[in-house]
Every structure is written in C-alpha cells, then in structure tokens.
Amino acid sequence: MNQARLARVHALVATVPLLVWSVFHVWEQWAAFRGRLAWLVRMRSTSGGAMIALEVLLGVLPLVVWAVLHVRARVVGERLPGAARGGEGPLADGLGLVGPLASSVAIVFLLWHVGWLWAAKLGGAAPVELYDVLQRTLGLPWALVLHAVGLAAVAWHLAAALPDGLEAAGVVSSPEGRRSTRIVTVVIGVCLFVLAAQLVG
Numbered sequence: 001m002n003q004a005r006l007a008r009v010h011a012l013v014a015t016v017p018l019l020v021w022s023v024f025h026v027w028e029q030w031a032a033f034r035g036r037l038a039w040l041v042r043m044r045s046t047s048g049g050a051m052i053a054l055e056v057l058l059g060v061l062p063l064v065v066w067a068v069l070h071v072r073a074r075v076v077g078e079r080l081p082g083a084a085r086g087g088e089g090p091l092a093d094g095l096g097l098v099g100p101l102a103s104s105v106a107i108v109f110l111l112w113h114v115g116w117l118w119a120a121k122l123g124g125a126a127p128v129e130l131y132d133v134l135q136r137t138l139g140l141p142w143a144l145v146l147h148a149v150g151l152a153a154v155a156w157h158l159a160a161a162l163p164d165g166l167e168a169a170g171v172v173s174s175p176e177g178r179r180s181t182r183i184v185t186v187v188i189g190v191c192l193f194v195l196a197a198q199l200v201g
Contacts, residue, residue: 015165
C-alpha cells in the first residue's frame, strides 16, 4: 500500500468508526438516566451475540488499527489526521495545533477504557456487575479527572480530524467543504463531550 493510500486509510479509520461508536455508546449508556433497571435492560440488549460482535468489529478493531497507524505515522514523521495544514483559517489552525496531542491522549484513554470494562464484558461479566463497577468508580477523583481529560481528547480529536476522515471517504473534496465541515465537527465534538460528561457525572 503506497503512502498516500495509507494516509487516507489512517484518516478514515481514525475518525468515522470512532464517531459511530461514540454516538452508539452515548445512546447505549443514556438509559442510565432512567435508572438502574433501564440501564440493565439496555445493556443486556447490546452485550451479547451479534451486537457484541458488531461493537468489536466496528469499534474495538478500528481503535486498534488507528493506534497502530498513529504510532507508525509519528515514528516516520507523517502528518496526523487533524494536524494543521496551514492556510485553512484560525479555527483549523487552532484545532490542528493541539490535534496530534489530543489524538494520542484519546487513543490511550480509549484503550484503557476497553481494557477496563470491555475485557470484563467480553469475559462474560453480567451487566449488573459492570453497573456496580461504574457506580463505585466514576465518583472517585482520579476517575473523574481521567474521564474529563480522556473525553475532552476524544471530542477534540473528532473536531480536528473528522474533516480529514470525510475527505478520505470522498464526502468532502474542496477547501471550502473542509471549512464548512469543520464547523459541524466542532459542534459534534462539543455535543459528544457534554453528553458523555453528563453520563460520567
């Protein structure tokens, strides 16, 4: 695979699956606002069989591929999705300045999250056990700080890098399209951060 094609794959796998997984994850966890029983019912419907296979295929696997491509790009000095290109305006430059750092932090946070909860989920832990772990842990100061930083990094990464992913997918093809898309992706990033932060809180 040539370098340009690999860069497109990197931009795509670093953004589109993460956006889909994030929206799904917020929807899945939103049931917690209706109480413990509603959350357990929702989790039972999404924690087995074809659903768990889809989550692994569309969420966990792309995360691992993204992590590998991210490390490779850093080692060889390639531009990362979301990094500033220059000449795209102050919003793009501002997001792109922090984008590579946000991407690295987001990867570490998401891999930790998968290891912390999904390993138990894939190992057969009942939803009620996961609920109890979340309830005991998320109120602890270290967990709040970790989730605040991690969720902010995920939101920033999507806001900065999603235009690259959409360009790689052929949805955006011009500088004007990238600028318009970036405004939308910033709104998406802020909304995901607010919704996820509410859930953690």
